[in-house]
Amino acid sequence: MTKTRSKKEGLNFSWLAALIVISIVFYSSVCKGDYFIFEDNFDDGVIAPEWSTYYSTTGYFAETDSTMQITADGTDMWSPYDEYGAVYTSVGGDFNVVVKVTSQTNTHEWAKSGISVKNDMTQPGSSLGYVFMLVTPVRYSFQWDEEAGSAVDDLTNNPNYPDYPDGWENIESFKGPVDWMENYGQRISGFIQPPTTGQYIFWIASDDNSELWLSTDNDPSHKVMIAMVPVWTPPEEWEWYTQQKSAEIYLVEGQLYYIEALHKDSGGGDNLAVAWQLIDGFNRKVISGNFLREWWTTGWMEDGFLDRYTQTDFNTSVYPSWLRLEKCGITFTGYYSITGQSGPWISVGSATAHGTNVVQDVGMAVTSHSYDVLGTVEFDDFILYDTISWSIKQLADDVAAINLHDGIENSLDVKLDAVSQAMDDLNENNDVAAVNVLQAFINAVEAQRGKKIPEADADKLIASAQAIIDLLMAE
Numbered sequence: 001m002t003k004t005r006s007k008k009e010g011l012n013f014s015w016l017a018a019l020i021v022i023s024i025v026f027y028s029s030v031c032k033g034d035y036f037i038f039e040d041n042f043d044d045g046v047i048a049p050e051w052s053t054y055y056s057t058t059g060y061f062a063e064t065d066s067t068m069q070i071t072a073d074g075t076d077m078w079s080p081y082d083e084y085g086a087v088y089t090s091v092g093g094d095f096n097v098v099v100k101v102t103s104q105t106n107t108h109e110w111a112k113s114g115i116s117v118k119n120d121m122t123q124p125g126s127s128l129g130y131v132f133m134l135v136t137p138v139r140y141s142f143q144w145d146e147e148a149g150s151a152v153d154d155l156t157n158n159p160n161y162p163d164y165p166d167g168w169e170n171i172e173s174f175k176g177p178v179d180w181m182e183n184y185g186q187r188i189s190g191f192i193q194p195p196t197t198g199q200y201i202f203w204i205a206s207d208d209n210s211e212l213w214l215s216t217d218n219d220p221s222h223k224v225m226i227a228m229v230p231v232w233t234p235p236e237e238w239e240w241y242t243q244q245k246s247a248e249i250y251l252v253e254g255q256l257y258y259i260e261a262l263h264k265d266s267g268g269g270d271n272l273a274v275a276w277q278l279i280d281g282f283n284r285k286v287i288s289g290n291f292l293r294e295w296w297t298t299g300w301m302e303d304g305f306l307d308r309y310t311q312t313d314f315n316t317s318v319y320p321s322w323l324r325l326e327k328c329g330i331t332f333t334g335y336y337s338i339t340g341q342s343g344p345w346i347s348v349g350s351a352t353a354h355g356t357n358v359v360q361d362v363g364m365a366v367t368s369h370s371y372d373v374l375g376t377v378e379f380d381d382f383i384l385y386d387t388i389s390w391s392i393k394q395l396a397d398d399v400a401a402i403n404l405h406d407g408i409e410n411s412l413d414v415k416l417d418a419v420s421q422a423m424d425d426l427n428e429n430n431d432v433a434a435v436n437v438l439q440a441f442i443n444a445v446e447a448q449r450g451k452k453i454p455e456a457d458a459d460k461l462i463a464s465a466q467a468i469i470d471l472l473m474a475e
Contacts, residue, residue: 038050042068042381047087052089053088057073058073070085072374077116077132077143081305086365087363091360097385099115101113101323102320103320103378105377106137109137110136111367111368112367112369113136113364115334121365130304135323136317140316142351143306145303145308149303149308150265151209152185154264154300155296165187165295167295168292172291176263176272181265185263186294186296187294188274189294192256192257192287196281200276200278202214203238204272205229205233207232212226213226214257214258230243235271259287266308308351328387334347395464398461402457
């Protein structure tokens with residue numbers, strides 16, 4: 001059932017009633033003063049009109065047994081694939097979204113389900129602002145579309161390539177630096193002059209992806225790719241992939257041949273080197289000579305694919321799990337909890353997603369990580385909060401935790417009433433009134449500091465309430 005909420009009737013709640021109200025509602029705001037509330041616990045057997053559905057290859061969607069069931073296949077949601085089934089809505093501004101993942105078919109250890117955000121959910125592999133907080137049968141992971149990936153295509157698609165490198169140098173061997181920089185691309189190019197006519201073999205090694213091109217003569221337009229590194233290798237490790245080694249190539253003594261290596265690094269270690277060998281002649285060695293090395297460190301663009309991640313250790317995920325994704329401007333942070341909507345929340349990762357629109361599609365997404373093999377995931381209790389209402393909810397949870405821990409009852413009624421009233425005032429576009437009741441909350445906590453409310457808990461509550469006031473005053 002979806003819920004929308006307007007001004008509540010009445011102001012005086014018991015602490016339990018107030019906590020229930022605060023815990024089950026949420027806001028989403030496009031701009032200051034434009035608040036609405038929406039929640040779906042999927043208990044009426046009909047997909048609500050606020051939802052849209054989409055699938056890339058095969059997908060089925062149903063509300064069954066008080067859950068949202070998404071059945072979908074898909075090779076992966078990870079570059080160069082973006083295949084999924086999704087149930088989503090559109091939301092503007094900053095938000096926190098929480099969903100419970102009840103169960104998941106184990107089609108693969110990287111079968112994924114969770115909260116996906118992108119500018120357009122119906123545009124797989126091309127929509128920016130792409131972030132995914134997910135659970136698999138064995139781990140939790142936070143994934144996003146970074147400004148540049150690890151593929152050579154990221155280099156050649158850079159608008160500054162090939163005419164405007166960020167730097168260049170002349171080098172005396174066909175070898176780049178090792179562990180030089182993060183997130184860059186480079187091209188090493190020049191001419192080779194075989195010392196002897198015969199059959200030659202070439203190798204390339206790199207971290208990350210690279211391609212080796214050789215011309216049939218001294219004209220660069222005649223070049224063809226003869227070897228590549230599909231993922232990465234350690235420095236001058238020539239035997240990791242069969243693609244690193246070229247076929248035998250007949251070269252003529254003294255003739256000039258244009259040669260070029262393209263390389264893209266995304267992060268971690270980086271290296272690039274090219275070697276050759278003359279059959280029945282010299283053994284494999286890095287090519288020496290005079291070459292031009294150029295590099296690009298800026299101008300990268302997101303490509304609409306997930307290509308960066310952080311994750312938990314193997315065999316850390318459980319069902320049910322609660323996932324949370326927070327958006328603040330263009331920065332996203334992913335969390336999980338194994339205890340419920342109120343946490344405690346464990347952070348998995350955070351990232352900045354350039355290209356993020358103000359209004360985005362957000363919802364539940366599933367991929368089986370196995371093309372043409374369907375997997376089913378059951379979701380429950382999808383809840384979306386704007387930044388302020390999430391902070392108010394967290395404050396209410398903190399109050400409730402102190403009440404449950406220390407047995408404080410009557411003294412907390414007024415505090416919870418104040419928090420609830422702040423939510424009502426926001427609904428009436430009255431930020432000043434919300435600030436006033438939150439200040440009353442702070443005063444009430446101060447009055448009980450060291451008495452019914454321990455000093456440390458009082459500090460935490462006051463700091464949280466003051467942070468909400470600061471958010472309201474900043475709007």
